[in-house]
Structures are given as C-alpha cells and as structure tokens.
Amino acid sequence: MLILKNLSYTHPDKEVLFQNLQLSISAGDKIALIGANGSGKSTLLKLIAGDLPVTDGLIQLIEKPYSIPQIFGQYNHLRVAEALQVDVKLNALHAILKGDVSEQQLQLLNDDWTIEERCAEALRYWQLQELDLNLPMSSLSGGQKTKVFLAGIHIHQPSFILLDEPSNHLDTAGREVLYHYIRSSKATILLVSHDRTLLNCIHTVAELSRKGISLYGGNYDFYLEQKTLETEALLDDVKSKEKALRKAKEKEQESIERQQKLNARGKGKQEKAGIPTIAMNTLRNNAEKSTSKLKAVHDGKIGNIKDELQNLRNELPDFSQMRFGFDDSGLHNGKRLFAATTINHTYEKQFLWANDLDVFINSGERIALRGSNGSGKTSLLKIILEKLEPTRGSVYRSIFNAVYIDQDYSLISNQLTVYQQLQQYNTSALQEHELKSRLNRFLFTKDDWEKRCSSLSGGERMRLMLCCLTVRYQSPDLIVLDEPTNNLDLQSISILTMALNQYKGTLLVVSHDEYFLKEIAIERTITLQGCKTKSPL
Known part of the structure; x- marks a missing residue:
C-alpha cells in the first residue's frame, strides 16, 4: 500500500526535518505514527498525501490516500459539500432529477446515483444527521468540522486513510464513534494522535525520531512497556x-x-x-x-x-531528568472550597442546564467536569472562579488561591522572555541563580532564557507554566485545567501527568482524554446536562 525509501524533507529555510526514512505499510495495516512535537509527523502525512514536494527519496503508493487534516479554520471559505468534494456530483444529480439529462450532467455524476443517500448515511453515523450540506464550514464548531471530514470516509470509501489528530476537537461521544470506527475498519490506516485511548485501538506503533522510524508490534500500552x-x-x-x-x-x-x-x-x-x-x-x-x-x-x-x-x-528521554517541587497548598483535606445550591444561568434568554445544579468541591479532591459540547462547562468554571454569577441559586466560595490553565496555556505572556515570565511568578523571592537553576530543571537551558514566550511550542508553554507554579510562595489551593492535553505531544502529556500527581492540592479537570483522567487519579465526576434548545457555550 505504501513504501517510503530514503525519504528526506528539508524546509524552504534549508533546515533538515528528517532524512532517509524507511517504512513499508501493507494493505489492511493500522499504524499509529508518534513522536515529539517538531519531529515531522504532520509533514510526513502531507508528503504521503501529495500536499508537499519530496526533497529526496521515494514514496510509492498503490492509490492516493484520503486525508483528514488537523482543523485550523483553513476550510472556512467552503461549504460542507465542497469540503466533502461532493458538490459537483450533487449538483449534477439535482439537475438530472429536474430534467436536465445532458451528456455533461451525466458525465459529472459518473453513475454515482447513491451519492445523496451515502452523504445522509455518513453524516448520521458521525452524529451530524441534521447538518445541511450547503452550510458554510465557518459556521461549524471544531468538532463538527472534524466529523465532516470523517464522514467523507463513508462517502468516498477509500482503502487508505491518513488521519492527523482526528480526536482533537471531538467530545466524548464523538470520540467513542471514532474509536469504534478505527477498531472495525478494514481500511489501511496511518494516523497521528496524542489520544492514548485511540492509540490503543491500533496494533502497530511507528516512532519518528532523529534515528528514523522505529516500529513496535503492539498498541500504545505495549509501546510504553518496551520504551x-x-x-x-x-x-x-x-x-x-x-x-x-x-x-x-x-x-x-x-x-x-x-x-x-x-x-x-x-x-x-x-x-x-x-x-x-x-x-x-x-x-x-x-x-x-x-x-x-x-x-x-x-x-x-x-x-x-x-x-x-x-x-x-x-x-x-528529557522528562527523566525533570524534578518537580510543589509545596502543599496549606489547606487541610476536606475543607469546603465551593458550594452551589440550585444554580442556573441564562444565555440569550435560555437557561443553560436542563436541571438546576447542586455542586460542591472540597480541598484535596480530584474532580472531572464532563458534558457534551455546549453543556455549559465553561460557564460553570467561570462561576467557580468568581468570574460569573449565576442567574439564580446561591453560591459559597472559599478559594483564595486558584489557577486556571486552558489548552493554550494563555497565562504565559507572549511579550515576555522565558526568564521574565518566571520572574513574574517569583513571590517566594528566589535569587536569579535559583530561578535559572529552576528553569534548567524544567529543561530550559541558557539558550532558552531570553527567548520570547510567543515562540514556545505547546509543550514548552506547559513546562514553563509548571515551572512558574513551583516558584510561588505557596502552591495554589485549586488548579482548574480546561482540555490541558489538546495541544501537547505524548512526552509533554507524560510530564504534565507526573507534575499533577505530585501536586497535593485540589484538581478540577475538563478533558475528553479518558486515559489522562485515569492517570491523574480522578476520584469524582460532575456531569452537566445542557438544555437542547439553548445556544452552545
């Protein structure tokens, strides 16, 4: 199905990304491609898809693969039918049904008389049954855009599929559909993902590194054991x-x-x-x-x-050299930090939750906040963090020191250097040499200290955020994490997991990454049920 021979790629700025890669994929193989951020995983998929020119070496394909890219808003100018590449056939079909049976329309349809039914069936499978094919992609959420391209698999029925972080924007229900598809599909699949539940659906792992591509005959858990x-x-x-x-x-x-x-x-x-x-x-x-x-x-x-x-x-591995030093938050376990009684909130004159909420958080707990996209998770977080007051109900707060960390780690200021950012959190009055020693501990060498934070990767921003938390006078009472693993590679997720497992305070985590939630020992779940007719938040 695919053979890579001595494949190399050099960026236009002459930087060599990888050299002399070798890989062979047979029909029916399912392979997970993993590696650190910047190793070239997405670039390799683009080379195989034909979206980038090969610098050196050879790519042999039996057929052009169907590619599901990462979603960054690059398809917002298209309608759904255009993104799915079915607009021409659908237009021809509708023209024929209206009486235009010209040779041109018949050629455009190419005897694909079931195209409309396949589209409806595919959208239904991916939980988009009410989606209008004429809608602009810009009107869809990130998860809906991903599902549109996943629906294209059922429509076009390719035998070779490339997937780049397909679960990134999916909620729990969407991920379950994806996992089931990957397990049951007979197609040849090459995917890039940091979703470890998804990686465990695949029975061959290919690690891309400076040494090339190394194959491990097993799922991600087996790969971890071998590593x-x-x-x-x-x-x-x-x-x-x-x-x-x-x-x-x-x-x-x-x-x-x-x-x-x-x-x-x-x-x-x-x-x-x-x-x-x-x-x-x-x-x-x-x-x-x-x-x-x-x-x-x-x-x-x-x-x-x-x-x-x-x-x-x-x-x-870099993270084997890391050391964390979180102090205790200073609160005794079991102290009531937050309590909400029969609260609800209106958005555009519609209540967020189908039933009023009773929510409590005690010191030392590890809690997952769950709910489908649009169920009001973000609004509840704002209420807990005193950035929003509910429309009705009563709230008690005793949180003096909380930190909210989103998936972009936006507490990191892009205008500051790495050292300046750490200095801003230095409420324990550490000396300069102590701060730089702490940066070294978190894998920021002398060459990194004067870098602008705007140039840092997702994993680097996460490490700097953790480093900042360790130089505060006291660890936070509560850390709220909102989809913290979305933009991290597997090694960075491991670092974050190790850090959180050493933190003794209270955790409240919004994440669709079940593997991550299990690893950080979540004890309790708060599940939200949104009103079906409300506008999503």
Whole structure:
C-alpha cells in the first residue's frame, strides 16, 4: 500500500526535518505514527498525501490516500459539500432529477446515483444527521468540522486513510464513534494522535525520531512497556559507564602517582651516584616525557568514556531528568472550597442546564467536569472562579488561591522572555541563580532564557507554566485545567501527568482524554446536562 525509501524533507529555510526514512505499510495495516512535537509527523502525512514536494527519496503508493487534516479554520471559505468534494456530483444529480439529462450532467455524476443517500448515511453515523450540506464550514464548531471530514470516509470509501489528530476537537461521544470506527475498519490506516485511548485501538506503533522510524508490534500500552524497558536498560548503561569513568580517573591518578614516585626514587639514586648534570637533565626529560605519555594514554581512555557517556545521556528521554517541587497548598483535606445550591444561568434568554445544579468541591479532591459540547462547562468554571454569577441559586466560595490553565496555556505572556515570565511568578523571592537553576530543571537551558514566550511550542508553554507554579510562595489551593492535553505531544502529556500527581492540592479537570483522567487519579465526576434548545457555550 505504501513504501517510503530514503525519504528526506528539508524546509524552504534549508533546515533538515528528517532524512532517509524507511517504512513499508501493507494493505489492511493500522499504524499509529508518534513522536515529539517538531519531529515531522504532520509533514510526513502531507508528503504521503501529495500536499508537499519530496526533497529526496521515494514514496510509492498503490492509490492516493484520503486525508483528514488537523482543523485550523483553513476550510472556512467552503461549504460542507465542497469540503466533502461532493458538490459537483450533487449538483449534477439535482439537475438530472429536474430534467436536465445532458451528456455533461451525466458525465459529472459518473453513475454515482447513491451519492445523496451515502452523504445522509455518513453524516448520521458521525452524529451530524441534521447538518445541511450547503452550510458554510465557518459556521461549524471544531468538532463538527472534524466529523465532516470523517464522514467523507463513508462517502468516498477509500482503502487508505491518513488521519492527523482526528480526536482533537471531538467530545466524548464523538470520540467513542471514532474509536469504534478505527477498531472495525478494514481500511489501511496511518494516523497521528496524542489520544492514548485511540492509540490503543491500533496494533502497530511507528516512532519518528532523529534515528528514523522505529516500529513496535503492539498498541500504545505495549509501546510504553518496551520504551520503559529500553530506558531502564539505558539508565543501567549510563550508571555502568559512570562507574567506568570513575575507575578510569582513579587508575589515572594511581598510575601518575606511581610514576612520580619512581621518578623521584630514580632522581635520588642518580644524585647519590654523582651522575653529571648534563646526563641528569637528559634523564629528567625522559622521566617527564614518560609521565606525559602516560597521562596522554589515560586522557584518551577517559575522553572516550566521556563521549560514550554523553551519547548515552543524549538518548535518555528529557522528562527523566525533570524534578518537580510543589509545596502543599496549606489547606487541610476536606475543607469546603465551593458550594452551589440550585444554580442556573441564562444565555440569550435560555437557561443553560436542563436541571438546576447542586455542586460542591472540597480541598484535596480530584474532580472531572464532563458534558457534551455546549453543556455549559465553561460557564460553570467561570462561576467557580468568581468570574460569573449565576442567574439564580446561591453560591459559597472559599478559594483564595486558584489557577486556571486552558489548552493554550494563555497565562504565559507572549511579550515576555522565558526568564521574565518566571520572574513574574517569583513571590517566594528566589535569587536569579535559583530561578535559572529552576528553569534548567524544567529543561530550559541558557539558550532558552531570553527567548520570547510567543515562540514556545505547546509543550514548552506547559513546562514553563509548571515551572512558574513551583516558584510561588505557596502552591495554589485549586488548579482548574480546561482540555490541558489538546495541544501537547505524548512526552509533554507524560510530564504534565507526573507534575499533577505530585501536586497535593485540589484538581478540577475538563478533558475528553479518558486515559489522562485515569492517570491523574480522578476520584469524582460532575456531569452537566445542557438544555437542547439553548445556544452552545
């Protein structure tokens, strides 16, 4: 179905993204392509789809794949039918049904008499049964746009499908439909995703890295097990090499001290024997050369070990070097932070929730806030954080120190440098060297300190946000996370998970990522039921 031979791609600015990639995909294979942000996953899909020119190497395809891209609003100028590439056939069908049976219309339809029924069936499968094909894409939510392209699979029935982060904008119900489709489909599938539930629906993982593409014959959980074993073996190699380095340095010191003693003993004997000065100088020079040669031999051995050790350390995943230091929030577990009794809120003269809400949050809890798109999750968060008052009902708040973190980590100011951003959160009065040490701990090296935050990736913004929280005088009582994994790669999600599991305060999380919610030990769920007739928030 697909063969990549020595595939390379270089950006127009001459930066090499990857080189000499090799990959073979057979009919019916389902492969998850993973890798760090910036490794080139989306670019590789675009190359396979034919949307970008190959710099070097070869792509062999049996047929052109059907591609489902990430949604960034790039299709807003199209109508739904145009985005699905069915507008020409539908127009021809309607013209024929109205009596225009010209050769031109028949050619445009190309005997596809079931196109309208397939469109309706596909939209129904992807929960878009009421969607008008003439609607502009700009009027749809991100999740609806994604479902439109997923519906195209059923309409066009391709045998090879490329999917780039297909679950990003989908709610829980939409994701369940996607998971079922991926498991049951007979098509060849190559997908990029950080949704670990989706990755576990696939039984081959292809990791794209600086080394090329490495295949793991199993789902994502199996891949993690293998990577853990690899990392543990690598750590053992690092420890072994560190031990070898210490021994080499000790041996060097012992050899030099032994040689120096021999030289001193020889010099004493020569002086007693009354050897002429010229001969003494020659013997002394020979001894110095011998010592210098011995040191050079040891330096060479030590240098080789150091190089090998550095190479091993470079292969370790970055997050294995991270350290978190969250202080306790200062609140005892069980203290009532928020209580709402029979609250509701109106939006455009319509109540948000089908039933009035009773909501409470206690200190130390880990809570997931669930609800379909438009169920009012954002409004409830605003009420909890005192940014909105409900139209009716009563509210009690005892939250003195809350942090709201959205999927874009917009608490990070784009105008500031990395160091300036950290300084803004430095309420514990840490000195400059301590702040820079903290940045190093969160993988921001000296080269990063003066970078503008506007240039940071999603994962870097997340790491800087976590770093900022660790330099405050006191950890927040409550951290509210709104779809925090949406723009993160898998390694960044792992870092976020480790940090949250060390945080001892209260968590309130909005996320459709079930795997993530399980990993951060969510204890309780608040589920919202919105009014069907209201405008979505």
